[in-house]
Each structure stands twice: as structure tokens, then as C-alpha cells.
Amino acid sequence: MWFALGGLALLCLTPVVASLTGTPYLVNLVTRFAIYGLAAVSLDLVLGYGALVSFGHAMFFGLGGYVVAIIAFHAKQGSPLFGWGDSQQAFIAWPLALACCALLGLATGYLALRTRGVQFIMITLAFGQMVYFVLMSLQIYGGDDGLMMPQRNPLPGLDLKHPATFYYVCLALLAAWTFLCIRLVNSRFGLVLQGLRQSERRSVNLGVAPTPHRLIAFVLSATGTGLAGILWANFAGLVTPDMASWTKSGEFMAIVILGGVGTLLGPIAGAAVFLGLEQTLSAWTEHWMIVMGPLLVLVVLAGRNGLFGGWLRAGHD
Amino acid sequence: MIDVATTSPELLTVRDLRKAFGAVVATNGVHIGVRTGEIHALIGPNGAGKSTLIAQICGEQRPDSGQILLDGRDVTHTPAFARARLGLGRSFQITELFAEYTAADNVLLSLLLKTGRAFEAWGNPRSDARLVEQAMARLTQVGMAERANVRVGDLAHGEKRQLELAVALAREPRLLLLDEPMAGMGPEESARMTDQLMAIKGQYGMLLVEHDMDAVFTLADRITVLVYGKTIFTGTPGQVREHPEVRAAYLGDGAC
Numbered sequence: 001m002w003f004a005l006g007g008l009a010l011l012c013l014t015p016v017v018a019s020l021t022g023t024p025y026l027v028n029l030v031t032r033f034a035i036y037g038l039a040a041v042s043l044d045l046v047l048g049y050g051a052l053v054s055f056g057h058a059m060f061f062g063l064g065g066y067v068v069a070i071i072a073f074h075a076k077q078g079s080p081l082f083g084w085g086d087s088q089q090a091f092i093a094w095p096l097a098l099a100c101c102a103l104l105g106l107a108t109g110y111l112a113l114r115t116r117g118v119q120f121i122m123i124t125l126a127f128g129q130m131v132y133f134v135l136m137s138l139q140i141y142g143g144d145d146g147l148m149m150p151q152r153n154p155l156p157g158l159d160l161k162h163p164a165t166f167y168y169v170c171l172a173l174l175a176a177w178t179f180l181c182i183r184l185v186n187s188r189f190g191l192v193l194q195g196l197r198q199s200e201r202r203s204v205n206l207g208v209a210p211t212p213h214r215l216i217a218f219v220l221s222a223t224g225t226g227l228a229g230i231l232w233a234n235f236a237g238l239v240t241p242d243m244a245s246w247t248k249s250g251e252f253m254a255i256v257i258l259g260g261v262g263t264l265l266g267p268i269a270g271a272a273v274f275l276g277l278e279q280t281l282s283a284w285t286e287h288w289m290i291v292m293g294p295l296l297v298l299v300v301l302a303g304r305n306g307l308f309g310g311w312l313r314a315g316h317d
Numbered sequence: 318m319i320d321v322a323t324t325s326p327e328l329l330t331v332r333d334l335r336k337a338f339g340a341v342v343a344t345n346g347v348h349i350g351v352r353t354g355e356i357h358a359l360i361g362p363n364g365a366g367k368s369t370l371i372a373q374i375c376g377e378q379r380p381d382s383g384q385i386l387l388d389g390r391d392v393t394h395t396p397a398f399a400r401a402r403l404g405l406g407r408s409f410q411i412t413e414l415f416a417e418y419t420a421a422d423n424v425l426l427s428l429l430l431k432t433g434r435a436f437e438a439w440g441n442p443r444s445d446a447r448l449v450e451q452a453m454a455r456l457t458q459v460g461m462a463e464r465a466n467v468r469v470g471d472l473a474h475g476e477k478r479q480l481e482l483a484v485a486l487a488r489e490p491r492l493l494l495l496d497e498p499m500a501g502m503g504p505e506e507s508a509r510m511t512d513q514l515m516a517i518k519g520q521y522g523m524l525l526v527e528h529d530m531d532a533v534f535t536l537a538d539r540i541t542v543l544v545y546g547k548t549i550f551t552g553t554p555g556q557v558r559e560h561p562e563v564r565a566a567y568l569g570d571g572a573c
Contacts, residue, residue: 124507183438183439184438186437187437187438187442188434188438189437189438190438191425191426191429192416192429192430192435194417194418196428198414198415198417198418199414200413201409202413202414202415202484204377204397204398204401205375205397205398205406205413206400206426206427206430206488207399207430207431207488208430208435209396209398209399212436213435216436231423279456
């Protein structure tokens, strides 16, 4: 609880600190924390609570980003999608993108959930790669160069062009999503989902049909990851197929593991540590993975709690 | 004693069940009927096909042929989770519990699955006073109240066996499959488990698979003997004791 509130206060104050100390790039950095945190929380929902190791989650990140970028592209071409001039409004484009991610999650999840364990990892990886190559082959949308998103989706009453405003929108979405996820994992649904992870056999013999539970969690997770993708497209002003590549899926997974699997808040802190290290180490050497790799190995060797899981779990019990 | 075994309707009926794994015939013509309120024991030497039979009754494995009726309803092709919802509860030979949850949470989960609404995504069942109270009552029933907040992973073996029973009972099944509830228990723990089963006898139909013959002969109203995947005899404990084929096949001449 204190971890959450303290972290939130810290994240709220960052733009103020940035403007006081004259380090505006700090806002960019924390915006990336928030966006990656959103993706990490979503992945943790299936990875930590459902023990579903999805190695294809970047496909939702990519799809979310591409949908809003494609809508913006058509609007700019003077032929807005469905001939609808308002289509790039955030409250139209974002839910549309989220719906696309939920549908993709439903389809891939339905098929992937027929398998378990290593097969599940491989099949989600395969779906991720399919999406990646589809995005690569979309010549009209830039192929492997990706697609520019010249301006952020307008949101009435808020100027998203302003970095601090955009950051606060990201932060608010992260906080709201995390709150929802915490409620979810402590609800009846969440208890059953975690029960399935601990003993599927016992769950089934108590009357749980496993697939619907897991599929709902998977779709929710896909939607949250898609939201991160939408924000990323708006933040970076560019979407590329790399958003959906397997290395991106691996990055999300590394963040979750680093922060503490099955803790929700841990992965947010994990995102901050991961991106912070990436930032500082890559200023130092371009082979920053040489340091990050061993660090990840050490954290994993130390147990499944990651950097923050031990704390967070102690707080719960 | 009122003989429930001959007066009440059959809760579970197994008719001519057969299952083979390649050339190995694990179940080769099984007939069993468990009546309401009856403890029906299933005994047989190792490799007689008891585990395969239990797996088929609870729906984890499909028989090649034959019929399984639950309360008169054909469930031969019904999936395991749906059979559980129809009132079939079970304990496992090797403990199957939610290892990261506390004892209380294990029972709580069973309780909330009974009420359905497993998809509710709001509200915390752990702070639902009524549910918690019911869970505690179940734990008290098996003498585990003091261990309610201990994680299952930290419980002793005997305690896990007690908890298995509490979890199965919390779902309020009508038929209980007890797959070697005394497995791995010391004599004292076995005696306690026997007492507990005795205490709930009559409330459920129970199919008891057990190697502990003292327990079986104390508890069972009727006993079915399974040899090489085939049920060879069903009768009262007294009849089973006297049956020559059973003595030869299972009990051995020196037994009893």
C-alpha cells in the first residue's frame, strides 16, 4: 500500500521537479516508465496470476499502436476511416484500437489456451511473429520503416501535445488500470484464476471450467497491453513493426520478472529500473545488455520475487 | 443399525465399465452402485485398476465403453468440472491443494465455487464475513481451526490430508470419492481420519478406496472387490471376509 502511494506521489511530482531543475527530458523518461509499466502490469496479470507465459504480448502493443497510427494516417490523407472526420479523436480511436486488441487476444488466446507450458510459450511466440510480419508487409503503412503519427490524438479539454499533460494522462491510465487489476486479482475471479495456477486438477474437481477463466484474463491482459501501445504511438509519434517483435515481448517479460512476478506493482517498478538502467548504461556503452543480462540472471537466481516482490508479498501477508 | 445400503436409491451407478491402454486392460467390466448415505469401499491389490476407475468416475479419463450414472443421470461423457457441479466431490491420493493459499483460503475457494458466481471481478471474498465464517466452521469440523492462516505448503502431511477432506466437504457434494484418504498417515492420524469419516457418515454417499483394512472394515457398509480391472464381489464386510475367492485374491489366507 505504501509502496503504491509512495510510488504514485513520486511519479506525480516528477514533472514539477523536472521544470524546477531544468531537466525536461525527465518527463520523457517517466512517460516511458508509465507506458511500459502499463504493459508490464497487463502481462503480469496472465504471467503472474495465471502462470500463462505469453511470449507474444508485443503483438498487442504493436496492434494498439498501429490502429491509432493508421486512423491518423487516413485522416491526414483526407480520406478518414469510414469517411468519418472525427475518427482520430482519442475517445473514438482509442476504444477502437482497444477493441481490436481484445479481439486479437480472444482469437489467439482461444487457440493458444488449448496448450500448456512450453507449447503455450511457442504458440504465443508464433502468433506474435505472425503479427510482426503482417505489419512488416503492409507497404501502404510504411512496411518495415513504420508509420509516422504526425500529431497526438486530440482529447477534449486536454492539450496532449504538452509533455507534462500527456504524461499525467499516461500516469492516470496506469494508476486506474493497476487499481482495476488489483481489485480483479483479489476478487472471486482472481482467486479462481490463481487457484487454477496452483492446482488445475483440484480446481476442475471443484467445478471450475479452466479455459473461460484463463481466456478472460488473457483478453484483459491483451487490452491493457494494447492501451500501452496506443500511448506509445502517441508518445513517440511513430509506430514500427519492432513494436510487435519477439524481442519486445522478451523485454516486457524481463521487466515483469525483474520487478517481481505476480505482484502487479513490482513490474511497474521493474519498468522504471529496466528503462532507467537502459538509459544510463546506454549512455555509457552501446553494449548495455552486457550489464543488463547478468543483472537479470542474478535477480532470477535470487528467487521468483524479483527486486520488489519480497517486499510487496511481505506487505500482503 | 438401519441398513441404508439396501433401502436408499443409488447415487452413483457404474455399469460394465471398460477401458484399455493399448494392450493393457485397466478396467475390464466394473459394476458398482453407491447408495445415498452409504460408505461403499473399493478394495483390490495394487494394479487392480482402482486409480483408473476413480479417474473415470470423476471424469478425468473417458471409458471405452460402459456407463456412469450420477443420481440416475448419464454422465459418461460429461466433463469433470460439470460432474463436480452435479455434486461429485473428491479427495486425491496424492494431496491436490492450492499450495500458496492458506488453509482458510483453500476452503473459501471451495465454498465460493459452490455458490457459482466465479466470474465476479469486484469485491473481495476474503472480507466476506459470512464466507469466512463458513470456512472456519469447515476447518473446525476437521480440527484445523488453529491452522487456518497457515499456508498449505507449510502444513504437515497429516494436516494436508485433513484439509483435503474439508475442501471437498465445503463444496457440499452429494457423492464423495475418497481416494486413499489415509495414505501416508501414521496409526494415530489414521484413527482420527476414521473417526471423522464416521462422524459424517450418512450425510453423503461415499466411495472409499483404501488400503488400510482396519479403516475399511470399520467404516464400510458394503465392500466391492476389484481384481485385474474386474469387480469380482460386492457384499457386507462380513461376507467379504468369508468369501473364498476374495481371500485368495486379496486378503491372503492369513488375513483376518
